Amino acid sequence: MESEKTITDEVQAALPVLYQSYGKRHDSLIPILQGIQNKLKYIPKEAISIIAKELSMYESDIYGVITFYTQFRLSPVGQHIIKLCKGTACHVGGAETVGEAVSEILKINENETSAGNKFTLEYVACLGCCSLAPVMMIDNKVYAHLTKDKIKKILEEY
Numbered sequence: 001m002e003s004e005k006t007i008t009d010e011v012q013a014a015l016p017v018l019y020q021s022y023g024k025r026h027d028s029l030i031p032i033l034q035g036i037q038n039k040l041k042y043i044p045k046e047a048i049s050i051i052a053k054e055l056s057m058y059e060s061d062i063y064g065v066i067t068f069y070t071q072f073r074l075s076p077v078g079q080h081i082i083k084l085c086k087g088t089a090c091h092v093g094g095a096e097t098v099g100e101a102v103s104e105i106l107k108i109n110e111n112e113t114s115a116g117n118k119f120t121l122e123y124v125a126c127l128g129c130c131s132l133a134p135v136m137m138i139d140n141k142v143y144a145h146l147t148k149d150k151i152k153k154i155l156e157e158y
């Protein structure tokens, strides 16, 4: 029977391709981290220590970069990521009620993952489609003009 892949195995399988595309230099760090996050949905600590060794960098410097950019995540997420906009237009359009509805249905708050690892809820500043407010994204799909009722139906689709 084939043994289960560890996080380290997955990181080590992903890195050669990323080095090939971006090089193995200090200035390739951000695209390499993005590549790892695209694959695993977060950047595991195992990846940081491997990358630090291979790029001859300090782990603390890599953590510095990760925590500077809000796009990076250091903990695992659910199967689907909900990005709920709390920008001005969405706020005015009722984002708070929408957020409460999501939290109530999934029983999670910001940056938490629902039971069964299905959804992770994140709040973002602006999704860039303010005329559709209030808006959220699930993975790469945008949902517009949200209401409490719409939220329920949308989440049931998953």
Ligand code: FES
Pocket: 085, 086, 087, 088, 089, 090, 091, 125, 126, 127, 128, 129, 130, 131, 133, 135
């Ligand atoms: S404020 Fe929500 S999309 Fe811009």
